[in-house]
Amino acid sequence: xxxxxxxxxTGTLLLASTMILSACNNGNSNQTVKANTEPAATEGASxxxxxxxxxxxxxxxxxxGDFSLEDKTDPISGKTSKGVKVLKEEFEKQYPDTSxxxxxxxxxxxxxxxxxxLQSGAADVYQVPGITTFVEQGLLEPLQPxxxxxxxxxGKYLNGQVExxxxxxxxxxEPQIYGLPFIGxxxxxxxxxxxxDDWGVDYLxxxxxxxEVLDKASKMTGKNPKTGEQNYGLxxxxxxAADSVMNINESLGGxxxxxxLWKDMKLEFNSDTMVxxxxxxxxxxxxxxxxxxxxxxxxxxxxxKNNIAINLRESPGFINxxxxxxxxxxxxxxxxxxxxxxxxGGMFAGSPFAIGASSSNKDLAWEWLKFSGSEFFQQYxxxxxxxxxxxxxxxxxxWSSVQEIRQMDTIVKQxxxxxxxxxxxxxxxxxYILSENVxxxxxxxxxxxxxxxKAQEEATKWLAGQQ
Amino acid sequence: xxxxMTKATTLGVLDRKLxxxxxxxxxxxxxxxxxxxxxxxxxxxxxxxxxxLAESLRLSFTKGAxxxxxxxxxxxxxxxxGTFWYSVYxxxxxxxxxxxxxxxxxxxxxxxxxNLRRGxxxxxxxxxxxxxxxxxxxxxxFLAVLHPDGPLNYxxxxxxFEKIVWLSQPLSAxxxxxxxxxxxxxxFVIIINLANLQAISxxxxxxxxIDGASRFRQWQYITLPNxxxxxxxxxxxxxxxxLQRFSDAYMLGGLQGSPARSLHxxxxxxxxxxxxxxxxxxxxxxxxxxxxxxxVFTYINTKVTKMKI
Numbered sequence: 001x002x003x004x005x006x007x008x009x010t011g012t013l014l015l016a017s018t019m020i021l022s023a024c025n026n027g028n029s030n031q032t033v034k035a036n037t038e039p040a041a042t043e044g045a046s047x048x049x050x051x052x053x054x055x056x057x058x059x060x061x062x063x064x065g066d067f068s069l070e071d072k073t074d075p076i077s078g079k080t081s082k083g084v085k086v087l088k089e090e091f092e093k094q095y096p097d098t099s100x101x102x103x104x105x106x107x108x109x110x111x112x113x114x115x116x117x118l119q120s121g122a123a124d125v126y127q128v129p130g131i132t133t134f135v136e137q138g139l140l141e142p143l144q145p146x147x148x149x150x151x152x153x154x155g156k157y158l159n160g161q162v163e164x165x166x167x168x169x170x171x172x173x174e175p176q177i178y179g180l181p182f183i184g185x186x187x188x189x190x191x192x193x194x195x196x197d198d199w200g201v202d203y204l205x206x207x208x209x210x211x212e213v214l215d216k217a218s219k220m221t222g223k224n225p226k227t228g229e230q231n232y233g234l235x236x237x238x239x240x241a242a243d244s245v246m247n248i249n250e251s252l253g254g255x256x257x258x259x260x261l262w263k264d265m266k267l268e269f270n271s272d273t274m275v276x277x278x279x280x281x282x283x284x285x286x287x288x289x290x291x292x293x294x295x296x297x298x299x300x301x302x303x304x305k306n307n308i309a310i311n312l313r314e315s316p317g318f319i320n321x322x323x324x325x326x327x328x329x330x331x332x333x334x335x336x337x338x339x340x341x342x343x344x345g346g347m348f349a350g351s352p353f354a355i356g357a358s359s360s361n362k363d364l365a366w367e368w369l370k371f372s373g374s375e376f377f378q379q380y381x382x383x384x385x386x387x388x389x390x391x392x393x394x395x396x397x398x399w400s401s402v403q404e405i406r407q408m409d410t411i412v413k414q415x416x417x418x419x420x421x422x423x424x425x426x427x428x429x430x431x432y433i434l435s436e437n438v439x440x441x442x443x444x445x446x447x448x449x450x451x452x453x454k455a456q457e458e459a460t461k462w463l464a465g466q467q
Numbered sequence: 468x469x470x471x472m473t474k475a476t477t478l479g480v481l482d483r484k485l486x487x488x489x490x491x492x493x494x495x496x497x498x499x500x501x502x503x504x505x506x507x508x509x510x511x512x513x514x515x516x517x518x519x520l521a522e523s524l525r526l527s528f529t530k531g532a533x534x535x536x537x538x539x540x541x542x543x544x545x546x547x548x549g550t551f552w553y554s555v556y557x558x559x560x561x562x563x564x565x566x567x568x569x570x571x572x573x574x575x576x577x578x579x580x581x582n583l584r585r586g587x588x589x590x591x592x593x594x595x596x597x598x599x600x601x602x603x604x605x606x607x608x609f610l611a612v613l614h615p616d617g618p619l620n621y622x623x624x625x626x627x628f629e630k631i632v633w634l635s636q637p638l639s640a641x642x643x644x645x646x647x648x649x650x651x652x653x654x655f656v657i658i659i660n661l662a663n664l665q666a667i668s669x670x671x672x673x674x675x676x677i678d679g680a681s682r683f684r685q686w687q688y689i690t691l692p693n694x695x696x697x698x699x700x701x702x703x704x705x706x707x708x709x710l711q712r713f714s715d716a717y718m719l720g721g722l723q724g725s726p727a728r729s730l731h732x733x734x735x736x737x738x739x740x741x742x743x744x745x746x747x748x749x750x751x752x753x754x755x756x757x758x759x760x761x762x763v764f765t766y767i768n769t770k771v772t773k774m775k776i
Contacts, residue, residue, distance in 0.1 A: 238725060291614065291632050291634065292635070293725065294633075296634065429740075432722075432723055439725060439727045466531075
């Protein structure tokens with residue numbers, strides 16, 4: 001190779017490398033976000049606010065779940081749902097001179113992806129079901145100043161929905177608001193009325209006790225008197241058994257423990273009520289299909305061929321299954337076990353929106369948060385994204401589309417009685433330690449008292465290591 | 468070489484020196500160009516391999532969201548953890564039985580296929596198909612195969628055995644994972660063995676036949692010794708892959724390797740602590756411990772099998 005051609009080659013390669021590397025650089029230089037120097041809107045998403053006062057610029061919103069920008073058709077129901085471009089168009093209409101860009105991702109490893117995005121400032125608004133971790137690291141913006149500035153009415157949300165997402169940042173003394181709810185979720189007890197009829201057993205009460213469930217489940221385990229097929233009284237997801245045990249514990253007057261940060265946390269895994277609750281769960285497994293610990297044997301629940309009377313934990317999406325199969329009248333929902341004194345019971349769930357501390361357009365991001373609590377946004381979620389979202393605002397209770405689904409009354413009530421703030425022990429090892437030991441009891445390897453004593457010791461030791 | 472070039476005149480020495488230098492530069496130029504071609508790959512390795520490795524090492528000495536330095540505490544925590552050692556036991560248990568079953572069975576099937584006059588390609592494809600399948604998809608299918616009312620139990624019951632609730636009990640769940648891994652890996656073992664079998668010269672067999680050696684003796688004294696290389700490779704690859712086992716156990720047993728952590732593997736431990744609890748420091752320490760395990764096992768394996776790498 002001659003000197004000249006080598007030089008040419010070297011130059012070309014260097015140029016190409018520079019281009020490749022500059023293409024890789026997706027830093028702030030590529031962002032079109034305008035630094036917002038204008039005052040924030042004072043009336044939320046209301047059109048009454050003069051356009052000139054509204055923040056402008058590009059807003060990047062991250063969404064986790066089964067979202068798509070364009071319309072899509074559900075392969076089971078055949079129903080076409082509108083994509084999130086509906087939200088983009090409405091927001092851009094309400095906030096002229098803005099542009100919304102979505103970063104859509106699935107549920108797989110969403111926490112790790114969100115963490116990366118937050119650290120690199122890849123979006124302004126984030127959907128953060130795992131909010132605790134991000135707030136601990138100071139990656140999210142506290143919302144109280146924005147709420148105060150706009151006198152934003154938190155009373156519009158269903159009972160407990162805002163409290164459920166409260167968490168503690170590095171400098172907080174009490175849990176604070178870092179996220180506003182936009183997706184509601186809860187677990188409910190669901191039962192098959194046809195099997196109850198077949199066995200001549202009274203339906204579950206609206207808010208049953210564990211004793212009532214066990215009593216009725218025991219009556220419906222065996223050969224169905226009408227069909228002759230094997231029936232089971234109840235089912236639950238084996239890997240979620242610890243959550244059911246905690247729910248029973250709450251109904252018996254116990255609690256998971258106290259504190260929020262690891263350093264302040266005191267667990268009550270081996271309390272008398274926990275031992276009692278686990279013993280009751282051990283009774284429950286007698287009425288469940290053989291594969292229940294592996295999540296097997298209940299595949300036909302919510303279908304025509306069902307052979308299980310009660311499911312202890314079902315997500316609200318079951319109403320979609322019923323609608324798809326035309327079984328709305330066959331299945332009914334009941335509230336999770338609750339503490340009769342406090343009226344609370346069940347693990348808080350759902351998704352909030354939060355503003356990234358690294359966002360360069362926080363005022364506009366705040367407008368999006370308010371927009372997510374509007375009836376327009378919530379109705380879109382309810383109408384088009386029902387499989388992954390329940391409404392979080394009180395106004396939803398009056399929507400005819402909510403009222404016409406019988407089970408929604410229970411679901412909305414359940415969302416209003418969830419234990420808040422979320423069980424904070426579930427953000428780390430105590431959750432897995434408790435789960436493992438509950439499983440060992442249900443497999444017959446340990447007694448409830450021994451397993452919970454072990455769980456308490458291991459989890460307390462782990463907590464001590466977090467100081 | 469001409470005479471005037473070999474003369475030891477001052478001018479001649481200088482000329483030769485210049486010539487040597489010029490040749491050296493010419494020789495170097497293409498080398499530099501090749502390094503430039505390699506540059507994108509080298510940058511890729513630096514950014515996506517060396518940096519994460521170094522960062523993971525740094526993280527392994529830190530704790531918490533503020534990443535404060537804790538020295539060897541994470542390593543001590545991992546090595547003191549009963550869950551970690553149980554995950555090591557699970558990993559070794561599944562891997563040992565996977566290798567003990569898949570390698571001999573794969574070898575025998577390869578020998579049988581190799582002797583086929585017709586349909587060899589059909590069987591090669593048939594056995595290799597599972598290996599092409601994503602382990603995640605395969606595990607999903609096995610959730611149905613291992614169902615209490617699934618096909619495996621159906622066959623067992625036809626043979627007069629009792630129904631096994633495979634994934635609901637710790638021991639049977641581990642065997643469920645072993646069956647899946649053997650099914651998935653068998654095709655690879657067969658293909659490697661077949662490649663080696665076909666590379667053995669037919670002259671050996673012809674000579675042995677002339678000498679009157681039986682088919683079994685030929686297999687014992689010709690086939691087996693010639694197969695040791697690929698069997699060793701399979702053994703070592705299997706060990707390394709087995710120690711890194713995650714997807715199949717995760718699909719069958721979930722994040723915690725249920726029931727009762729019976730399917731919790733070392734990588735599962737790393738995943739749970741890292742992504743399930745945000746203990747990135749501890750997870751990094753566990754990753755380095757796993758790396759050390761693999762290093763030691765591979766070293767021992769190469770020594771035992773006298774493999775030259």
